[in-house]
Amino acid sequence: MSSTSVARFAPLLLVAACAHNLAPGGFLPPPKDAGKDLYGGWIELVVPAGRQDTRIAGELIAARGDTVWILPDTGQGVIAVATSTVKQARLVGYRSDAGAVMGYTALGILSTLSNGAFLVLTAPAWLITGIVASSAESKTPIRDTPPHMWGELAAYARFPEGLPLGIDLAEIRPKPGARKAAAPNP
Amino acid sequence: MRFMAVVLLVLAAGCMHRVERRLVPSDQAATLDGRSAYLKAHLKNGSVYLLFGWRADSGGRVISGTGQLFDVNRAPVASGAFRFPSDSVALFETNVLKKSGATTALTVMAGVTAVVAGICIINPKTCFGSCPTFYAPDSSGLEVMQAEGFSASIAPALEATDVDMLYASRPHEREFTIHVTNEALETHVIRRADLLALPRPSGGRVFATPGGAFLQATGFTAPSSCHAAEGDCRAALARFDGVQRSSLTDSVDLGARETIELTFDSLPAGRLGLVVASRQTLVTTYLLYQALAYLGQDAGTFLASLETGGPALRQRARAMNDALGKIDVLVPAGDEWVPAGTTGETGPIAVDTKVIPLPPEAGAQGSVRLRLRLTRGLWRIDYVALVVLGDSVEPIRIAPKVVQRAGATDADATRALRDSTGHRPLTTFPGDAYDIVYRLPEHSDRYELFLEARGYYLEWLRREWLPEADPARAARLAFDPAGMLRELAPQFKQVEPSLEHLFWSSRYVQH
Numbered sequence: 072m073s074s075t076s077v078a079r080f081a082p083l084l085l086v087a088a089c090a091h092n093l094a095p096g097g098f099l100p101p102p103k104d105a106g107k108d109l110y111g112g113w114i115e116l117v118v119p120a121g122r123q124d125t126r127i128a129g130e131l132i133a134a135r136g137d138t139v140w141i142l143p144d145t146g147q148g149v150i151a152v153a154t155s156t157v158k159q160a161r162l163v164g165y166r167s168d169a170g171a172v173m174g175y176t177a178l179g180i181l182s183t184l185s186n187g188a189f190l191v192l193t194a195p196a197w198l199i200t201g202i203v204a205s206s207a208e209s210k211t212p213i214r215d216t217p218p219h220m221w222g223e224l225a226a227y228a229r230f231p232e233g234l235p236l237g238i239d240l241a242e243i244r245p246k247p248g249a250r251k252a253a254a255p256n257p
Numbered sequence: 258m259r260f261m262a263v264v265l266l267v268l269a270a271g272c273m274h275r276v277e278r279r280l281v282p283s284d285q286a287a288t289l290d291g292r293s294a295y296l297k298a299h300l301k302n303g304s305v306y307l308l309f310g311w312r313a314d315s316g317g318r319v320i321s322g323t324g325q326l327f328d329v330n331r332a333p334v335a336s337g338a339f340r341f342p343s344d345s346v347a348l349f350e351t352n353v354l355k356k357s358g359a360t361t362a363l364t365v366m367a368g369v370t371a372v373v374a375g376i377c378i379i380n381p382k383t384c385f386g387s388c389p390t391f392y393a394p395d396s397s398g399l400e401v402m403q404a405e406g407f408s409a410s411i412a413p414a415l416e417a418t419d420v421d422m423l424y425a426s427r428p429h430e431r432e433f434t435i436h437v438t439n440e441a442l443e444t445h446v447i448r449r450a451d452l453l454a455l456p457r458p459s460g461g462r463v464f465a466t467p468g469g470a471f472l473q474a475t476g477f478t479a480p481s482s483c484h485a486a487e488g489d490c491r492a493a494l495a496r497f498d499g500v501q502r503s504s505l506t507d508s509v510d511l512g513a514r515e516t517i518e519l520t521f522d523s524l525p526a527g528r529l530g531l532v533v534a535s536r537q538t539l540v541t542t543y544l545l546y547q548a549l550a551y552l553g554q555d556a557g558t559f560l561a562s563l564e565t566g567g568p569a570l571r572q573r574a575r576a577m578n579d580a581l582g583k584i585d586v587l588v589p590a591g592d593e594w595v596p597a598g599t600t601g602e603t604g605p606i607a608v609d610t611k612v613i614p615l616p617p618e619a620g621a622q623g624s625v626r627l628r629l630r631l632t633r634g635l636w637r638i639d640y641v642a643l644v645v646l647g648d649s650v651e652p653i654r655i656a657p658k659v660v661q662r663a664g665a666t667d668a669d670a671t672r673a674l675r676d677s678t679g680h681r682p683l684t685t686f687p688g689d690a691y692d693i694v695y696r697l698p699e700h701s702d703r704y705e706l707f708l709e710a711r712g713y714y715l716e717w718l719r720r721e722w723l724p725e726a727d728p729a730r731a732a733r734l735a736f737d738p739a740g741m742l743r744e745l746a747p748q749f750k751q752v753e754p755s756l757e758h759l760f761w762s763s764r765y766v767q768h
Contacts, residue, residue, distance in 0.1 A: 102274040106295040106352030107307055109331040168273040172359045179366055185374035191688075193370055200366045204359035211275040211357070226278050232347035235303035235329065244330040 093128060095144060098246060099166040099212075110246045112164040112212075112227035114141060116157050127152065130246060131162060133234040134225040140234060142245055149240040160216040164227035169209035176201025273357035280350055286343035287317030293351035296322060301347045303329035306339060318343055388604055389445045389685070391708055392436040395425035400436060406447065406710035408604030409578065411545065412560040413446075414571055416713040419602070420453065420465055422610045423706040424497065424534070433695045435708065439685040442717040448679035449711040452695050453652035454704040463650060463705035464532055464612035467600050471707075472612060473647035474532070476525035480641060481624075484518045494519075497534055497610075497640035506540060506634030508750050512580055512742035517629040519641060524620045527645035531586055531627060533600045534610040534640035539756045541635070542605055543749060544577055548734050549716060553726020560715070573735040578603060580738035581635055586613045587628040594628050601636060608639050614646060634753070652707065653698060661692040682712060 094113035111131035116139070118125050127150070129143035139157070142149050179197040183190040214224055225231050229243075281289055289296065298306040304326060311322030321340040325333045343349075389406040404421035426433075433452070439445050453471075455463040461475035483491040486504065493502035507513035549556045583601035587594035598613035619625050625643060656677070660670035670691055673683040685691070698704060734741050 102276050102354060105276045105278070106293060106297075106354075109297070109305055109307065109327055164278070165276055168275075168357060168359070171273055172363065175363050179363065179370060182367075182370050182374070186370060189373050193366075193373055196369070197366050200362050204362045208273065208275075208357055208359045226280050226350075229331075230299065230303055230329075231280055231350060232299045232301070235301060238303055238329060242329070246331075 094163055094166075098130075099163060101166050102168060102212075105165040108165070109229070111142075111229035112162050114139070114160060114162045114224070116141070116152060117159040118152065118156050119158060124158065131224065131228045132243065133228045133230045134221045135233060136221050139221060139224075140228075140240070142229075142243060144245070146245075149243050154221050157216070160224070162214045162216070162224045162227055164212040164214065167209050167212050169205045172201060172205040172208045176205065273360045273363075274354040275357050277353045277355050278350065279353075280348050282348060283343045283346045285317070286313050286320065286346075286349060289313050289317070289349055290351045290353055292353045295324075295352065296320070297350035298341075298346045299348045299350060300345070304334070305331075306341075306346075308339065313343070320346070320349075388441070388443075388606060388714060389447060389710065389712070390438050390440050390606055391421070391450075391710070392438070393423050393426050393706075393708070394428070394434070396427040398429075401425055402607055404708045404710070405604045405606040406437075406445075406450075406708075407712055407714070408602070408606075409575070410713035411716060412574075413713050414560075415574065416446075416448070416711065418449075418709060418711040420469070421602075421607065421708045421710070422465060423708060424608070424610050426706050428697055428701040428704075428706065431697045431699070431701050433697050433701070433706070435693045435695070436690065437685075437693060438690045439687055442687050444715040444717070445685045445689075445712065446682045446714065447674065447685065447710060447712040448682040449709065450657065450674050450683075450693055451709045452655040452697075453707040453709050454655060454698055454701075455650045455652050455707070457703055457705050458647050461644075461647065464530075464610065464644075465707060466614065467598060467611050471650050471652060471705075472530065472614070473650055474530060474612060474644035475647060476527065476643075476645035477532075478521055478523065478525060478643040480519045480643075481522040482518075482520040483641075486515055490517060494638060494641045499639065501536075501637035501639045503538060503637040504633050506749060506753060507746060509746050510743045511540060511544075511632070511634070511746045511749060512582075512739055513633050514582075514630055515633045517631070517638075519625075519627040519629065521625040521627070521643045522623075524623065524625060524643070525645045527647075528617060529615045529620050529625065530612045530644050530646045531597075531615060532610065532612045532640065532642045532644055533584060533586070533629075533638065534608050535584060535601055535636050535638045536608045537601070537603060537605045538635055538637055539605050540632075540749070541578065541581065541603055543752075543756065544581075544734075544745070545716070547725075547745065548577065548731060550725035551727045551731035551734065553728075555726075555728065555731075559731075576735050576738045577741070580742060581632050583631075584636055584638070585630040586615075587630055588616060588619055589626055589628075594630075597627075601631070610640075612644065612646070653704075654709075655695050655697065657693045658696045659694045661694065662690070667691065679711065687717075 093115065098113055100108040113128070114131040115126055115128040118127060127141060127143060129141040132140040132142050132149055137154055139152050139154055140149050141152065176197055179201065180194050183193040183197060186193045214227070216224060279290060294309060296308045296311040298308065298320060306324060306326050308322030308324035311320065313320055319340060320343050323338050324336070326335040328334050388408045390402060391404040391406065392400045393403045395401050403423045403425055407417045407419045409415065410417045437450065455471050457463055458473040458475055461473055463471050463473050465471055479495040480491055483489065483494050485502070490502045493500050504515060552559050583599045585599050586597045588597045597615050600611040600613055602609035657671065657674045660667050660674055662670060670683050673681050674693065730741070
């Protein structure tokens, strides 16, 4: 692969290597704000429904071994899902810095122009490093079940201590400001 | 660009983080991680305190801090300084930012890039290769580098034809493919790339003379002795095996000469010639880049002026090459040594093989003494052998049958290299690679193959060279090359030990 090919395909390879989540834009905080964000992470469940699987996505309100509570972005209020019916779940606790890694990788590849013909070595090295790093980075805020236990997912719930006793689920409001439309977040 | 690498180094070191979130039961408040800027205290009713400047006092029994209390929908209900017992809390939450593993990886890469950029800035002439490079199959079918095209043709006005022996090739099939690459930051203009096939004599080979004739040769005889400044050099020169004899340049004059004394005993009968296989070191590449650096912004103008400047200017452009000279083959004549011929082709990549016919009296005394006179540190000699020269033979010219790129026929490239007028040459850019397919005559293994390439190439001027612009020195390279070879010697000696390694590390290798 020539250096021009590396440059041409670098963005595609970087994006393809990253794990994606479909949290609405602006829903998840960046790492530096995760400590002061008061809402749950974004969770997607795959639940069998007849012959096809159904996806349920929304803010994780609470989770325990037998039940997970979600506030979907469909406006229908909090729903409780029996964990025994869930085939697969993916929780994203915060917005990863994979986008920054991709940006730095792109700048890094560009900077190899200063390396003369050595860029034939350093540009692919940047690309490979960038792919591996952004892929790893994109996965850091993700918890999949399985293999994780439901209790582990609770750390990124709005109520990590469990659903408060006597709470009226109908009163729970979604996070304000998050855009409704689902948009990919690396 | 080096600045960018340094900036990357700084940015990458501080920017990417992951979050380490810990949940702590209220009865373990003493273990709360004080590195967390914020503390969340989740209450049993679903409310949550968000505190900064927080503390866990009295063994974790009391929590204090400044912040806000939020309800289940995270609407603020109170703010200010808070102090409450930890057992009123269901769960504490801390979040500590950790440096991401990606930060380390990108920092390392930025460091590597900065170091390489530094090397290229200190010595930019080591970061770039030269000339079209041709790879052809050897006798076992393995593709090996065997020729570099028109290395001295650095401008259209210096376009030249270059004939290279494909010494390692002995084709067993009629279809023969040569892989040509552009492995440098250059534009290559290849007007022709024909094969020349010449009938081999039984048990012999065919060699080209520096004058362009092709002579059959048999009776190969290795030197009985070989002496140079470093001592016995016979082992390096007796076989064409890639083990090459070279020396270091003189520390005060890059034009200083040295000699190699050769003796051949047990002479075969017949007219004798000396086969010499050699390639240059990186001295000429270094000097070319230095010349372009001295020309600075005017390099393009100068190269263009070669077109209109006439033969005198073109001769001036070759002055440095002339000052460096080639490999002179000398024979004894009484008490003196007189030239029998000269060999050696510009270019550091592929070995060039030529035969120099010796005067008829050379073997009259039962042995032959020869002297090679060459510039110190300029040549790598792989092989010398005495041969008996046979008939002069005429080549069969074979134009490319088809030219392929990435395994598919490239119609434009095929047209370009099959066009005998050369009006539409093949132009290649860094990283380009083509396979040129030829159809050899029947009994192809009975032919010696040569590649005849014609064209020129254009160096891409590097921004790093511009600070060295010095028109006066550029002029001296043309008008006082011997003086400049002395002036540049100390500068070259500083990079000489690492030059070869850096050069070969810097090439695109895509064949």
